[in-house]
Amino acid sequence: MSWSAASSLGGKYWALKNLQWTSTYPLFVLLFVSFQAFAQTPAEEKALKIAYVKKFSWLAIEEMKRTGIPASIKLAQAIVESHSGISSLATEANNHFGLKCGKDWMGQAIYKYDDDRDANGVLVESCFQAYSTIRQSYMSHSAHLSNPAKMDRYGYLFALDILDYRAWAEGLQKGGYSTNPIYANILIQTIEDLGLKELDLRVLRETGYIRP
Known part of the structure; x- marks a missing residue:
């Protein structure tokens, strides 16, 4: 279902109510919220x-x-x-560069859906670095x-x-x-x-x- 199709058939409520729950649902929500937040x-x-x-x-x-x-x-x-x-990373974790944790990161972290998938191809939360300042x-x-x-x-x-x-x-x-x-x-x-x-x-x- 395209974004334009969802919009033409009733907007945000229709798109969310009729979307099937699949492994791509978290990504849809992420893109949906991002679109709304950054539409300027x-x-x-x-x-x-x-x-x-x-x-x-x-x-x-x-x-x-x-x-x-x-x-x-x-x-x-x-x-x-x-x-x-x-962005949510910037406002919630002071992360202004989109840096992920990596195997050597020992500091604070925040988890968000991005582009990481498990062995079965299912979207999983990514670990991002978080900072106090x-x-x-x-x-x-x-x-x-x-x-x-x-x-x-x-x-x-x-x-x-x-x-x-x-x-x-x-x-x-x-x-x-x-x-x-x-x-x-x-x-x-x-x-x-x-x-x-x-x-x-x-x-x-x-x-x-x-x-x-």
């Missing part, structure tokens, strides 16, 4: 992104100075992964990209020109950060639409790498 006009979406940048750019700048990850890339990823800070999420993202165990996926990024956000975005997609086939393009568009490269230039000026 272009102007509203842009306003949310701008507000997010104003609120959290200092964290991206702080992490760029500490780790060398471009602030533009970090903010773009946070905006995309957290839907500008309003948003700052911890930003730091965990840095640790994820610079993890020696992930050197083959992300290690070469740190040898790139720190102002080459396009190469960073393409590298993140190539490294498998997201399964979205146009992930790099989404990051690049976000950076350019919001002028996030200026944050990278600001850091380089403040640290003396380039002249004011």
